[in-house]
Amino acid sequence: LAKTTQPISMDSYEGQEVNITCSHNNIATNDYITWYQQFPSQGPRFIIQGYKTKVTNEVASLFIPADRKSSTLSLPRVSLSDTAVYYCLVGDKAAGNKLTFGGGTRVLVKP
Amino acid sequence: NAGVTQTPKFQVLKTGQSMTLQCAQDMNHEYMSWYRQDPGMGLRLIHYSVGAGITDQGEVPNGYNVSRSTTEDFPLRLLSAAPSQTSVYFCASRSWGWETEAFFGQGTRLTVV
Numbered sequence: 001l002a003k004t005t006q007p008i009s010m011d012s013y014e015g016q017e018v019n020i021t022c023s024h025n026n027i028a029t030n031d032y033i034t035w036y037q038q039f040p041s042q043g044p045r046f047i048i049q050g051y052k053t054k055v056t057n058e059v060a061s062l063f064i065p066a067d068r069k070s071s072t073l074s075l076p077r078v079s080l081s082d083t084a085v086y087y088c089l090v091g092d093k094a095a096g097n098k099l100t101f102g103g104g105t106r107v108l109v110k111p
Numbered sequence: 112n113a114g115v116t117q118t119p120k121f122q123v124l125k126t127g128q129s130m131t132l133q134c135a136q137d138m139n140h141e142y143m144s145w146y147r148q149d150p151g152m153g154l155r156l157i158h159y160s161v162g163a164g165i166t167d168q169g170e171v172p173n174g175y176n177v178s179r180s181t182t183e184d185f186p187l188r189l190l191s192a193a194p195s196q197t198s199v200y201f202c203a204s205r206s207w208g209w210e211t212e213a214f215f216g217q218g219t220r221l222t223v224v
Contacts, residue, residue: 034212036213041218042215042217042218043115043201043203043215043216043217043218044154044201044213044215045215046212046213046214049212087153099144099156099203099213100156101146101153101154101155102153103152103153104153
């Protein structure tokens with residue numbers, strides 16, 4: 001499983017866009033990139049997943065450059081309720097349930 | 112559709128006691144797993160299962176046992192509780208396939224005194 005590196009914490013303000021970059025230099029050809037969000041006292045929740053280029057859903061966008069050695073999760077116009085820990089995971093279906101969570105990025109949205 | 116249900120939500124044990132944390136899912140998922148999360152840390156994989164009758168160890172399996180007799184249930188047993196097992200435990204399930212979305216339960220907060 002490819003190792004990921006992401007910032008420990010980020011502060012933002014309501015209405016701003018938050019971009020969290022994850023490095024995964026050893027990503028394999030079959031690996032895809034998945035982001036989870038975890039609120040205090042809750043289990044993680046799937047946000048978005050991608051393989052290459054850009055993926056967008058109703059919650060976030062995921063930007064993946066051509067070399068796939070990094071990815072950026074973009075949260076548009078954050079609100080106080082977006083305060084959470086965001087985890088970047090890399091793997092493929094062969095990893096099965098072995099989702100490996102690092103320390104994540106703690107995002108604090110201020111009023 | 113309840114998703115992943117964990118019981119109990121809170122538990123206090125004395126050192127040396129044993130107990131079982133329950134996890135059930137109603138999504139017919141093949142994969143189920145247990146994680147523990149210590150304060151301010153990420154999740155660490157304890158045990159996982161790829162189907163009924165099949166289990167395997169994760170990153171931190173010592174002190175825990177699992178079994179998978181049905182697709183729906185994946186209980187985690189603490190054999191002899193120790194203070195180092197004080198943590199929040201999460202159960203997760205997902206289906207086979209390219210879609211890797213895992214569904215997590217709400218967690219069990221365990222304190223061992």
